Amino acid sequence: MISGVSEGNVKKLQTSRINNDSFSLKINFSKNKKVDSTKLHQYDIKKYINPDNFNFSSEMQELIPTDTPPFYDKGDNYVERIVRALGYFKQCACIGPSGTGKTHIIYLVAELTQLPLWEINCGLQTSAYDLFGRYIGLGKENWIDGIITSWCRYGGILYLDEANMMKQDVATKLNPILDARGHMVLNEKDNELISRHKDAYMIISLNPFSAEFTGTKPLNAAFRRRMSVWLNFDYMSVGSYIDEKEVNLLVERSGIQRETATNIVHVAAKLRQEYKSGDLPYGPSVGDLANWARIIADGASPVDAGNETLVAMTSDDYEVQEEVRKIINSVDWGVIQTSDDPKVLIISAIEKSLLEMGKPDLNKVKQRLMEDYNRTLSDCFDEPEFLNRILKDIYGKAHVTIIDSIKKNLESASTSKPVQDFLKVIAR
Secondary structure: OOOOOHHHHHHOOOOEEOOOOOEEEEEEEOOOOOOHHHHHHHHHHOOOOHHHHOOOOOHHHHOOOOOOOOOOOOOOOOHHHHHHHHHHHEEEEEEEOEEEEEEEHHHHHHHHEEEEEEEEEEOOOOHHHHEEEOOOOOHHHHHOOOEEEHHHHOOEEEEEOHHOOHHHHHHHHHHHHOOOEEEEEEEHOEEEEOOOOOEEEEEEOOEEEEEEOOOOOOOOHHHHOOOOOOEOOOOEEEEEEOOOHHHHHHHHHHHOOOOHHHHHHHHHHHHHHHHOOOOOOOOOOHHHHHHHHHHHHHOOOHHHHHHHHHHHOOOOHHHHHHHHHHHHOOOOOOOOOOOOOOOHHHHHHHHHHHHHHHHHHHHHHHHHHHHHOOOHHHHHOOHHHHHHHHHHHHHHHHHHHHHHHHHHHHHHHOOOOHHHHHHHHHOO
């Protein structure tokens, strides 16, 4: 948080000076951090907000998130839709149960747009004085801006997490900033009027109003009306629907076998379905599943790892825990689940071969595919020549070892025409 600094400090530039007997030259310059062009290329956002148009000070740039992982959804294009809402209306709301990636995507949007992120958790009972500003000690010269005031002055994204836990006096003071007036009045500071910065955006996130989320309450109607766009978030895999991107994510994060990751997602999809129908108090997030997978990767059995991570986390109630255990035990963890889909078989074989070398090798190949050709591992089924080039480029003559491993992993499907065509291309 930037607080208690003058506008002059916020706009401070780096300085370089050249001295000579006959003249002295002073140069001021500002160096902006740039978003990873590979990551930016994955999302179509520049037509709404172009990060090249911003020139924040070095202090403000420290508030821009970095190294945020990609956000996976079911083709909902949440990133583009959030940026579109900000570009058109300056503010939007994200609503969904805990663990559906709302905070993650907001950090990603801030990084992609290169906007400083001011984050407030509204459930922490923070007073209006802390958020808008107050005097410290004696004398009117000792005023310190709060987070919201700093955001209003200098711009960026104000992220209000758990917004339906917000105190009413905070929401009331925000209303004139968010409507056509576009300003705030600091009553505590001689009624100073602060116009909303032209690059000041707001995103709120909230869990559905229910008894499960203690402390939540319906949003004030006046505040709610000022949110022009509402985006509903849901889990990637629910019930009988299994999203392969969620399986891929677990493999990437933990290095476990794809078959085990698929079983984990099947368990999560069932638990989430029961949560949404009211039979369980919690639905596991992708992060919860990644924790489960990491314990398995360390050598624990899937059932034991599930007991350590998922069972107790869902509830303290013994009967609820037994229901979760029952769902985990319903999966035959000893049987490798296979698929007749040639694409699934091929991608699984590639992942397995690269993971045998080490997780960094899998990540390196995926990164190079995206950087050099804007392709993912899944694209290699239809365009195996890109995988062939990347493997040769990274491993040289040793790439044949990986090709042989992929062939071995596909032996059971060697009579399949798509598999034969794939192997023919990557072996060139």
